[in-house]
Structures are given as structure tokens and as C-alpha cells.
Amino acid sequence: MFPAAFEYRRAQSIDDAIAALAEFGEDARILAGGQSLIPAMRYRLARPSALVDINAIGELGYLRERNGFLTIGALARDFALETASLIRERYPLLADTSAVVADPVVRQTGTVVGSLCHNDPAGDWPVTSLAARAEVTLRGPNGSRTVAIDDFIVDSFTTAAGSGEVATEVRFPSPNARTAGSFQKIERKVGDFATASAAAYLTLAPDGTIGKAGIAIGAVGPTALRVAVAETLLEGKKPTKELIREAAREAEKLADPTADNRGSVEFKKAMAGVLAGRAMTAALGRLGVGGLE
Amino acid sequence: MNLSWDGEENIPAAKATVWTFINDPAKIAGCLPDVESTAITGSSSFDAVVRVSLGPVRGKFKFKVSLAPQADRNRMDLKVSGGGLGSVVDLAAGADLAPAGENATTLKWHGDASIRGPAATVGGRVLDAQAHRVIGTTFENVKKALSV
Amino acid sequence: MTASIGVAMKRKEDPRFIRGRGRYLDDIVLPNMLYLALVHSPYPHARIKSIDKSKALALPGVKAVITGEDLDAAKLEWLPTFHGYDKQMVLAFGKALYQYQEVAGVVATSREIAEDGVELVEVEYEPLDPVVNPFQSKEDKIILRDDRESKTNHIYHWEVGDKEKTAAALDSSAVRIKERILSPRCHPAPLEPCGIVADMNKATGRLTVYMTSQAPHVHRTAFSLVTGIPEDKIHFISPDVGGGFGNKVPVYPGYVVATVASVIIGVPVKWVETRTENLTTTGFARDYHMDVEIGATNDGRVTALKVSTTADHGAFDAAADPRKYPAGLFGIVTGSYDFPTAFAEVDAYFTNKAPGGIAYRCSFRVTEASYAIERSMDILARKLDMDPAELRRRNFVAKDKFPYSSPLGFVYDSGDYEATLRKALDKIGYDSLRKEQAEKRKRGELMGIGISTFTEVVGAGPGKHFDILGIKMFDSAEIRIHPTGSGIVRAGTRHQGQGHETTYAQIVGEELGLDPQELLVEEGDTDTAPYGLGTYASRSTPVAGAALAMAARRIREKAKKIAAHLMEVSEADVEWSDYKFNVKGIPGKSVTMKDVAFAAYTNPPPATEPGLEATYYYDPPNMTFPNGAYVAVVDVDRDTGHVQVRRFLAVDDCGVVVNPMIVEGQIHGGLTEGFAMAFMQQIVYDDAGNHLNTNFTDYLVPTALETPHWETDRTVTPSPHHPIGAKGVGESPNVGSPQAFVNAVMDALAPLGVTHLDMPLTREKVWRAIREAEAKT
């Protein structure tokens, strides 16, 4: 199957890309990894009038840790995170996620920022980004702005990015020694979208209670969902099996999936709960808090 | 794939007013979001071309809409058939009106859609979101139109 | 020379494949070639009110748009189906009968423009209510096929065995089980899609057809019958085939439309299906709803078997079954067990689904039958509270009973079921696994062990019983030995990865004492290969393999004369041993086949025809009955329903093994497809008739990560009637394994009282069963 015809422009810089978007109008799309866009174009579900290819903008491929953030450039591929020791050692939540996105070949081309911009309700990065409270930087004709992930995610396949804007990077707060996370996902097979997924990102207070909690679930609603009730439930409390069970129940309650080949509403809700629980337990495990009572 | 959605609008207008409004194809057509063109084809039917623009998806859906009022049950049934993007959409929506006091009416709506074709299997989640948005916004617009 | 058979010889076909130099259908590019793309019906059942070609024809690059009306005018609208019970539309004509049915074809100068053209063909449909399952079809409220005289959706009733005796035996049995068991609709989905390049040469009047074909000769005959072009004017070439598994046996509308286009326009036309077309329109497999009843004594001796099947054949009866066997070899359903009496019946129905019913990596309907009996034996074991291995042992056809006449009409050639099962249980450590399971159960953990001791029937088949389009199911071989002792071997089969280029050379090498490396094997070209029925139903080694051995023996007979002449002794004093001709009683006096080959051209005996070649058409006296004992060990996650296959052991008995490396490879592949069927792979239609698995994102083919590690072993019980004692193996693992997986999961869920779940055992299905069971307690 072959895409409908389109115009192609290779941008040499971000400004170049912004100018091209302005020139081609709202039916133009940014081409980064293209691992969601190109298949959609082959089925002629997506038919952009023009593609603005940013792959030549070499400097966008960075993964850098600076002033309290890990910043991931628009061309950083999932594979880069999967293999970087910095990520494996300091950002296990991101390492988890990068290792289960799509399939291992697609991950060598797909980008983190592209996945966030695509904002598929079953995507993995939106879930992790909510849990870890990431921020997305957008640049447009009127300069650049940074948007908290909760505001960036607007609706299914819809983000706060304006049609003339380019998402240039996403940044994750750097964890302290008492912070860890985990991403859990059920997929029918490698390469499938999640049947359900969950991410937990927990910071322990010095007294051993949970200081800050980030809990999110995916593939069980119009977008990835923050389980705020579970977060407040956890914060300030000593982690126990029962506490995690309660928090997981909140995830199950909040989940509002549609039935499809991947499963019924009932099953997906239940899995959202199970996975949220497993994510919290795994995150605590990484903080040396195991064998909970 | 088969989809279904529900919604409710509380409209600050008497039931009779709302009823007359939703019986008029021209008025309903005017409430569709992102409409490119509409053509009234009868006392209770119209054609519409709606622009789809969601994430990677850009295109047009062509719909034939027919209204089937059931005055005795205070219910309006809409049959919507058409499609685009290599898929066929058959949608049956129903709106039940109930007076909510003097000058207010509750409009409870329900929609069942079947989406067929390759686009449906590849872009199922996109089409689901899009169809939900079209039908939801339509009834929101009915409310807006009657709120002034 | 040393032995060729039984040697793990590296494959002769691999050097081109590992270099990317295989030649598959889509690699063929001819001058001025045009491309075909197809328009499909979005409706499962709809009247076609009008088709407007004008916009498509107006698109620059579009050369033709072909509809069912055009084909009907040319008398090319209807295709015969293999067994001749039905005919099949090429393009939807009057009515579309299933979603994605081909409605029109657009021929253009590029692949892209052809698809642009497809978007511009405007078809007006009047949707009709669909019939989406055979039970609804039975009611005959909606009649699908107005083209047929009989106004019913019922296609045929077929039965075998003693109905009354079986009913009586069931009634008088102390123990009875009954279960409805589904063998779900699935699709072979080889990685290479189906395709064709049709090249009508108006100058020579000859049609050359390059096609993804498992049976090029049969396809040539079919094309001749349909088009009226004399068979000598049709040249079929089946290039390297990227997997078939039964998918590339039937003739599909795309083939016909491309051919018609080439005949009309006079240039080559290529059609390569999309993955969506492959999954939605080409031959599906199975979709058998089987009601199985078994009677037994209290000590677990089976007394009777009854199987009543409702079959969903889709919109046309395109099932690839021999004429006399509309339900294929389903009679193998008594399996490895000595049933005193049995009865099987199949009723087939039309539905608004794609046609098919092909033999997906199995002999005709054998996977269905084997699944039914092996699942049911486990259900019976549960009812008797008996170990499933013990129940099987008590009922096996005993070693000394072969050749064994089954109550449903087969004569099993050979087997030692007891020994094969024993080997499997010992090797996997059955007793300690049962101990481990008992302890896990105390802790509430779900661990299961599943057994399958299946018997397959392959190598169709005796010409007196089996034919396709009336052509007897023999197969053929031609061997030519060159003066210097190398040679060319041709057969009427067509491999799709089975390694014929290697194994056939080994068979001939063994028979003639020649080096397999110097025997070129050629298949798939109807101008050069002898007429054969093709490669499917595990028939290549049983039938073509036998033909090769027999042709080689013909050559040896003549060679013996030449050898005698060379050694100046009488033919009676010459014997063939140790891969050369020796003179009886005179050690060291011998000539090799190489010597003989040279003499055959340079110094033949007086009054002997020069040259050294032979052809043999082999009509097997019986089929072969490969069998095996498989054991699966699984662990089930209570929270998610996830099944982890911890171990899987396959002990196969496929008779004499030509190449153990290739046999093991075949078993790995078949087990993987069996695993896929058991856990992921299914074609589902919703109640509105929508096809829900239209590409690889929803039709789930396991990756290296889901696929378990396979353990294999074998026993060898040669087939007494096959020239080299081989039985065929490509399909055993696919036929034998699904029930081992399902039996293992049901065994794991036994403490919860779950007796049967239909494949595929998705997480949700298992999770739901666990939840419902827990809710009860």
C-alpha cells in the first residue's frame, strides 16, 4: 500500500522547519521518526499535503542531564534511551519504557518526542511522562514555550502544539537518590500497542513515607490518564501492601477504556489496576523497599 | 469495529422549543462541527461534508443524515451513513428529551456506530475519537444555539 | 560413496537465499509491465447498484478498469472450485458476499497510480443483512447465493462410520463426555504475499504465468479450463515461494484479473496482494464447530466416538479437498485410539465470510480432527479422574495391530504409540513434574502439563480415492544422469521452504550412489517438470519422494546391464551393494555409477538404448501415518491470565528420516504455528460481518520473544509401503501441538473446575475463566 502524493521539504534548522510549516499550512506534518505517521499514510488514513523532515537537524538527537533535568531532543530515538548507561543507571522508569515501545527495529527510528506529539491513547511515552511530570518545549513563529505534560496532552491524538509549532524537546526532572519509577505494560505480542499500561514514579521522604507520587495509566481512556486520587492517597503514608492495593483500585476505577481486539472494558480496567499495583511495587523495590507487609 | 457513546446536555429552553429545533434538518445541520458543506435533501434529511482533522488524520467524511422524530416518546432518532478515508461509517443516534422544569430541557443522547474498512482497523482509535467528537459537539452546539 | 539418507546435509538452496539472490514473485520485472490493484467491498453483504469507472479511467497512468460485468461478458466471471461442488465469483457480480470481496481491478503504469485509481472507482452499494455464523446460516432466513438452484445455505452433508452402532454403544457406556470444540478460523499468512505476473505474448500466442503456486501443473490445467487457452499455450513458472502453508494452493481473483488484463492489453501485468488482501480474501483455514461425544468403561476403555461438525465455509465452497472427500481426511478423528465403533458427520454452510477451508500446514482437515480427539481424551480423563497419559496408554492401537483398520475406514501403516509416549514422558520427567504440580496446587499456583499423542494421515493419495479437478493425486519424478555422473532431478512438486533441492538430491544420491551435491533439483516450471499435483498435505516425501526413489531404481536396472557389459560378466553375476555394482564372489571387482554413466553415452552395450534417464509416476498404494507424543508444561498468572510455556517436548515418528536437520527445522516451525493457533492467531468477524484482523497489527504472528524454546526427539517406525520407509513430517508439529498447549492450560485450571476453553487462549479468556471460577467459590 502506497501513500497519496505529498510535497517533501528537508529542514536544515528548527527555524527552517517552522518557516516550512507556515508556508505549507495546517495540512503539513513534521516527519521525525515517522513510525506512526508513515504506516497511517500507507493506509491513506493520514494524507498530509506536505512533510517537513527534521531528521537532518543533527543537534536534535541529544540526551542531556543539566540543571535538574534530563532533556531529550526531538530526534533522540527510543533505542538511544534503551542503550544509554545514563538512562539505565539514573532513569530506570525511562529505560523500562524505551525497552517496550513498539518493536526493537521500530525503536531504532521512532522518537520519544514524536510519540508524545502523536499522543496515541495507547502510546507508552505519555504514560511515563505523566508519572514523571515531564515538560515539553514547543517552538513556533512567536518564539518558544514550555508546557507541562498535563496541559500538553489535550485529547486523543491532540496536543497543545499549535499547527505552526515544532516540539523541540521533552524534559524529565532528575531524580534524587530516594526516587525511582517503573513502567508496566501488557501487550498481545511484541510490536502491539498496549492492552493496558501503567507507570509509577515515587519519592520517599527521609522518614520512609512516600513524599511524592506520580501514577499514570495508558490505553484505558481517550488519553493517558493521571491517577491523581492514588497519588494523594499514597503521599505522606508508609508504603504497605494494602496501601498499594487501594491505590491500584483507584487506577482501575479511573480507567475508562473502549473494547477492541485487545480486550473488553472489564478486562482492561482490571489490568490497569494490576499494572498500576505492579508498577508501584517495582518502583519501591528499586528503592530497596521490598517484602511489604 | 462497533462503538457507542453517551452524553447529556441541559438546555435552557422549553421542551417544545428544543423539539422544534431538532426537527429542522437545516438547524441540526448547522450544529455539525467543522462542516464544509451541507445540502438539505428533504423535510427530515440532509447531506453533510465534515472535515476530519485529528492527529495524523486529515480528510473529509461525507454523511447522509435522516431524522426520525417520535413525538409520542419525546425521542429523535438520527440515522447517519457515509464515510471517508477508506472507511464506511453507519451511525444510529437517539436523543431523548425530558422537561427539567419550566424553561429547561434535558437532552440525553446515545450513539452506536459501526466503522468498516481498513482505516477502521488501522485507525480505529482515531476514528473512535473523531466520531465521538463530531456527535458530542453537535449536541453541544444544539445547546449553544438554544442558550442565546 | 557413503550414505546420503539420514545425513544432516546443509541445504543446497541456501547460498542464494543468504545472499538475497532468491527469485520471488515480486522480484520479476518485465518490460512495459503494468500493475493491478483491486477495489474491495466494505460490506459483508450488499447489492451492487452501480460501478462508475470514469473518474479512475480519467487518471493519467490508468490503463484499464475491470469489473465483474466485463468478466461475465468474456465468460470469465466464474471459477470452478477444486472438488467441483461449487463455483466462485472472480469479481463481485450483482452482490458482494463478504467484506473485502474483490469488486473491480485497476490496471496502471505504477503501483502508486493503481492505488490512486482504486480510490476513484465509485461503487454504489445497497447493504443487506449478513449471515455471520453457520448456525445462523442453518436457519435459511437469508439465502446468500442467488446464483445457485438450491435455495439453501446448506452446502453438503458428509458422514462416515456406523451411526446406529455408535449411538447404541454411547447409550450403553458407563461413562460419557460431550463437548463442543471449536477449531477457530485462522490464516496461514506466509510472509510472502500471493502474487502473479501474467505475460500474454500476442506474437507467439503463448501465456507465461509467474505465480506464487504450490501446484503449478494443476494451476496450468485450471487456467486452461477457465480461459479455453490450450494447455500447450500456457507456461506456468512458480519461482521461489516465500512460504505457502496451504495459502498458495487455490486460484484467487487477483490472478484471474491480472491474466485477463494481460490478455486484453497485451503487456505483462503484475498483481501482488497487500497483507490486508492476504488476510481478508485468500484461503482461510478451519472454522469447524465440533460436537464430540466419547463413551468409555469405568476403567477407562473407550467404547465409541461420535463427532458432529458444523462447518463454516464462507461465501463460496472453495475448500481445497479432494472430490470424494468434501471434509477431507476428517475420518482420522479416532486418532491413536482403538475405538470399537465410531461415527463422524460434517454439515457445511455458506456465510458472508471469505471463502477457503484450505489445509493450513496439515493434510485436509486433519488438524481439526486431531484437536477434537486429543482435547476430548483429556476431558474424558478428567471425568474418570485418571491421568491423561494412563488413559491414552490404555486405549492406544497396539503395536502388533498394524496394519490397523480404523472404524472410519483408514488402514494405518505403522506405529509404536506406547514407545513414543514412554520416550516423551521419560525425557520430560513426567512424574517429577506431576509432583511439583501437586505442591504448587497446595499453594494455589496454577501449573499445567498437557499431552498430545496424535496420529496424522498424509501423502494423499491413492489415485483411486483422491483427485483434484478429476486429476488423480499421484506425483512424478524425472532423473537424467549426465555422462560425467552428475545429473538433473525434476519433480511435479513445488517447495516453499521444505528443502526439496537438498532432500530430493539425497534420496536420488542414496539410490544411485551419486553425490547429492552434483544432482541439481528443479521444480516449478511446467515446461520442464513432469506433471505433478504439487506440495501440500505433507505429500512431497511420501509421494514425490517415492517417485524419485522408483525412478532412480529404474535407472539402476538399466545401469546394471551396462555394469555387466563393462565388467564383462553376465548381469546375473552383478549385484548392487555399498553404492556400487560388484561382481558376486569376486571381491574388489566393481564399477561405480559414475563409470556406468559415462559408458551409457560412450560405450553402451550392443542393442541397448544409449543414455541414462528415467521418469516415474507414483500412485501411492496407501497414505502414511506419522505420529508423535508431545508434552507441554505451562505456568498461568492468576492476575493477568498470562500463560508462560515453560517447556515443550515433541517426540515425532515420521518413519525414515532423509535429513534430520531439515526435519528438526520443520518441527520447530510447525510447533511455532501450533503455539500461535493455541494462544494468538485467529480470524474474527464481528456480528455485523466486519473482518477484525486485517493486518499484522491485529492478526498475531508470534515473534522470537513469545515463541517458546523447543525440545525435540524421535522414534523411527518405517512406513512398510513407502519405497524408503518415509512418512512426511512438515505438518505433524502443527497438527499435534495445539491440543498439547490447550490441554496444559486446562490442566492448570483444573483445580478451578474449568474443563474447556476454545482457542486462542488469550490472556482475557484465561483471566475471565479464573475470575468466574473464583466468583463461584
Add this chain to the structure above:
Amino acid sequence: MKITVTVNGSAYTREVEPRMLLAYFLRDVLGLTGTHVGCDSSSCGVCVVALDGERAVKSCTMFAVQADGHEITTVEGLEQAGKLHALQQGFWDQHGLQCGFCTPGMLMTSYVLLKHRPNPSDAEIRTAIAGNLCRCTGYQNIVKAVRQAAGELAAEPVAAAAGG
């Protein structure tokens, strides 16, 4: 538009439509038919090639125009100076292929894997090839084949450099 792509060491300049997929550029335009196409949804991996020797990419999910100025290695580029690449030898020795249709993609994915991980465990091999489907082998012999190749490349670093 006009693009110049270096494939297996030779530069090719061609005029292509932006919508032409890299897989079809290699197959239909350059006649390098070792790279196959088996699906439309980026699922099967029979089209995998190496981009700049560093990334395994599904060439059915990349446009030819994106390869402008880049180096592509296809299965045809693995054999060097008449010597099979260790992976090709491994697939042959270990019966890592049957119908051969997935083989080029499997080889190229493994080729890139060994560049990043010269000595992968069986589990790492299975993970790395999970974006490539095979219907014939059940993967087990493919894992063996890659393991053999890793061993050979480790033994002779010269051969490791070969193959682009």
C-alpha cells in the same frame, strides 16, 4: 526530486517521487530485490536494511527521499570479496532459514545488533529480532546462527569490519 543514496558502497543518483518508499527504491529502481516487503503496517521486518551502518530500519516505513545523502547496506552488501559474512555463514550452517523470505531482514537486523552488542546472550538475540517475523523456523535456529556469527566475528576482528 533528485536524490543520491550510497547503497552497498556505490552512489546512485535518481529522480524519485517523494512518496516512493525506500524498499521500492531499492527493489524497483535499483533492482536490489534481496530486500523484501511482507506487510503494510511496519510489522514483519522482511524489509530491514542498515542505515549508515548504525541503525536497522524498516525500509517500507521510510521514504527514499529520507535516504538522500545516507549510506544503506542491504543483504547484497554483506558478502565481501567473495567471502560470506559470518552471519550468512551462520544462517547456512545452523539451518536458520527455510523459505528464505524473512532471511535478508533477519540478517540485517542481526548485523546491526552485532555492531552494538558483539557478544549477545540468547535472550538479547531474541529481543533484538522481535521486530522481524519468521513463519518457518520458530526462531530457534536463527538464534543459534547469530550466536555462531558473534563467536566467529569475535575470533577474527578483521571479518567483523567487513560487510560495510
